[in-house]
Amino acid sequence: MPIKSKVLQKTGPGAPFRTVEIERRDPREDDVVIDIKAAGICHSDIHTIRNEWGEAHFPLTVGHEIAGVVEAVGDKVTKFKVGDRVGVGCLVNSCGVCEQCRNGQEQNCLNGSVGTYNSEDVDGTITQGGYAQKVVVNENFVLTIPEGLDFDVAAPLLCAGITTYSPLARWQVKEGDKVAIVGLGGLGHMGVQIAAAKGAEVTVISRSLRKEQEAYGLGAKRVLASGEDPDFFANHKGEFDLILSTISASYSLNDYLQLLKPRGIMSVVGLPPEELGITMGNLVGGGKVLTGNNIGGIAETQEMLDFCAEHGIGAVIEKVGVDDVDAAYERVVAGDVKFRFVIDTETFAD
Secondary structure, eight states: OOEEEEEEEBSSTTSOOEEEEEEEOOOOTTEEEEEEEEEEOOHHHHHHHTTBTBOOOSSBOOOOOEEEEEEEEOTTOOSOOTTOEEEEOSEEEOOSSSHHHHTTOGGGOTTOOEESSSSBOTTSSBOOOSSBSEEEEEGGGOEEOOTTSOHHHHGGGGTHHHHHHHHHHHTTOOTTOEEEEEOOSTTHHHHHHHHHHTTOEEEEEESSSTTHHHHHHHTOSEEEEGGGOTTHHHHTTTOEEEEEEOOOSOOOHHHHHTTEEEEEEEEEOSOOSSOOOOOTHHHHTTTOEEEEOOOOOHHHHHHHHHHHHHHTOOOOEEEEOGGGHHHHHHHHHTTOOSSEEEEEGGGSOO
C-alpha cells in the first residue's frame, strides 16, 4: 500500500512552503522505504522551485540531499535491510541498459535519468523530493552512509560532496598538486576539504577575504582575494595545476585560464546565468583543458561517502526547522550561510 508522508510543499514559485501529507508510491519489490532524518538545502532546489530553470511541476516538494534509516524493503531487495543508514542524492532511477548506465554514469543516462524531484517517475507521477518524513526509492539508487558520518553533515554530501569529489577524482588530483577552489560556498567548502584530503596544496580564490579563517580551517593553505587586487590575474599567472570553479555568478573564463599552468585543467561545476565567452587561444596556448562536471554516478557517490568517512569530512552546516525554510532560502540567495542549511525532519509536527 502507498506510504504516507508529511512534506514541505510549494504550490507555485511565489507561494510559501506549507506542510501537507502526500502518498508516496506503493513500494515495489526492489524498492527501499526510507525514514528521513536530515535533508540538505541546495541552491538547485531554489532555482527549481522559483522557475529559474524552467517551469516546475507544482505542487512540488524539492530536496535531493537525503539521509535517513531504512524502514522497509521490497521482497527482492538484496542490498539493504531494515535499520541500515542510507542516503539518496540527485537521482532515483535511470534506464540501466544504455552505454552510460552500464559504465556507472547514470547521471548521463542516454534515455533520461529520473531526478529525485520534478521528474517523471516510473509510475508516471512527478517525483517529490526529500523535504519530507519518508521517501521510496529503487535500491540501486540508495547509498550506504558509513557509521563515521552523522546524518546532518552527511546529507549535503549527496549533492555538494559528489559534485566536487567527481572532478577531483576524474582529474586524479594527488599529493603536491596546486589546486585552486574558486568560491567558498556550499560547493566550494566541500571542494577545499576533499582536495586537501587528497594531499593537494589548496588555494581558495574569493572576491574578498571575508571567509579567510573558515578557509584555513577547512584545509586551505592560502586564500586570495580576486576583487582586491586590480592586477590579480597577472600576478598569479600560471600557478595552478587545476582550478575548480564553483561560482554561479558571471565571470571571465579568459581571466581564470591565465592562472593555469601549461596543460592545466579548469573544471566548472557552478552554473552562471549567462553564457561565458572564451578566446580559443587561451586554451590552445599551453594546451589547457576547460571542462565541466555534473555530480557523479552511484558507484562514485558511494566512493565519495566512504572517502569522506575515512578522512573525517562532513559538510559545515546550520540546522533549521521545517518552519524556517522560506527564511533559509532568502539567506542562501544572499550568501548568508556557512556553508549549508540542513532541515531537521523531526520538526515536522506530529
